[in-house]
Amino acid sequence: MTTIREQRLPSVVRGVRTPRRRSRIRRLRDDLGAWLFVAPATILVLGLSIFPAGWAFVLSLQEWDGFSPAEFVGGENYVGLIGDEDFLAAIEHTGLYTVMFVPMSVLAGLFLAVALNRRIRFIGVYRTAIFVPFVASAAATGILSTYLFSPQYGLVNNLLRTVGLPTQGWLEDQNQAMFVIALMSLWGQAAFTTVIYLAALQDMPGELLEAAKLDGASPWQTFWRVVWPQLSPVTVFATIWQTIGAIQLFDLVYTTTRGGPLDATKTIVYYLWEKAFRSLDFGYGSAVAYVLFGMTLLITIAVVIYSRRRGMEAF
């Protein structure tokens, strides 16, 4: 910033032509040289995000199947969404998943981080076992879920049968399918919340814990009165991040239930995908995408305001 200001000085001085022009050319050359560094990545990133995002908004005001001429319909797609029972059901299914998955993943991360934050034997093995599922793709997780939770041949029902408990329908039961999906998401993603909590725990000043111990606090009290409040920025961050991820659920639904049984796992993004790429209703699909974007922003803002009020600074 300082160099720009320094270079601007001569141009303010009237009548001094030559240095001004020379400095302008040099500045232009400097700017161009710098843009050579940033331009390729910047053009790719902005070209594949800001430009399509604007285009999606234009599409959301149209009715278009990709072949026949597009028809401008104004806010009709958005109005249509309000009375669309399938869309409202998709919001409900997504909400159900979010309510199950987000608290589970945040609490599991906290618990696992506390458990793993110690120097005991085999700690490396435990960490590896808990972290390695992070590399599993949605397609792999999908196949594993259908296999483990298969009503006839799956390990889970096999175990239930062995101990004499009633077997369940799992992914084939409309009341249980979403729970199984949340559980398998947790399997693949617990590593993320665990790692960020673990990093925060390891950054915690030792004197704080010493002081609590000297004051006669039990480990339980130390955790909830001293450690937990210190972790609140991580909790806020993890909650926002996992919520944003949860309301965008698509992959794992596609690779397990494809929205079934009886549409019980049809989420907002699955509905969007069906509308856009199965029914070729690009306008309506884009309107769904914008509503989803709006929800993401609202949730983020709400969590940030709530945490500010509570005095937990996360950002």
Add this chain to the structure above:
Amino acid sequence: MTALERPVVPRRRRRRPSGWHLVLLPISILFAIPFVQMFMASVSPAAELIQFPPPFIPSRIDFGGFVGLFTTTDVLLWLSNTIIVSAASVTSHLILCSLAGYGFARLKFRGRTAGIFLIIATIMIPTQLLMIPTYILFARLGLVDGLGAAIVPWLASAFGIFLMRQFFLSLPAELEEAGRIDGANRWQTFWYVILPLARPALATLAIFTLLSSWNDLVWPLIAINNDQAFTLQLGLANFQSTRRTQWELLMAGNVVATLPLILFFLFAQKQFVATMSISGMKG
């Protein structure tokens, strides 16, 4: 009392095993079960996987699943497609994002603040908002049905630029001055002085890109219908409808798609953990 306790002291010096093992061992087993089942099922005799009730452990090892996978499906083609996509994405990411990250962190030029602001703002835009227009764009550019559709979205990312920028901001400014005094220009300074120091950040970026592009399902799913250009993930996702009951084959495919990443994870666990803590979102 003290006399009685004294002989106990040496024994107590060997510390009692922590009670946390009782918590961590069962949890670790739970987390390991899906992959263990995957490996076991991939080498199980086909008949035992659809036998009722199924055995917990296969009676013998049978590579029928892998044989079926390699002889009756295009899995080798899909694997090579995925390797091409990942290699192109990682290479391009490393080059373009480190250049841009360095530019935004260290060079001074008009439009810098606006540029980095816009790039960080795009992190907020959900992929789902971009799916439809990007598909139309790719279709018009002729990228649909080819590997291009799987590669282009991963050539560079806002996250990658941001990550590298943060890293370069943390380096002391004297480094560039030293380079300049030695008579190096900006490119030489970047290439010979700065980039060698950026290895940890580059490793994180490479792992992030590898995981994202190797495991990506959404872009190939919407843009590739031609099974010659399928990636492994797309092939696997399609297996589920076409080979639903051939568990040994499905699991063999799963092993082919997942084992490289598992081995890589075991080999570079520290870097993976660093990547996880900053990326978070999968896929």
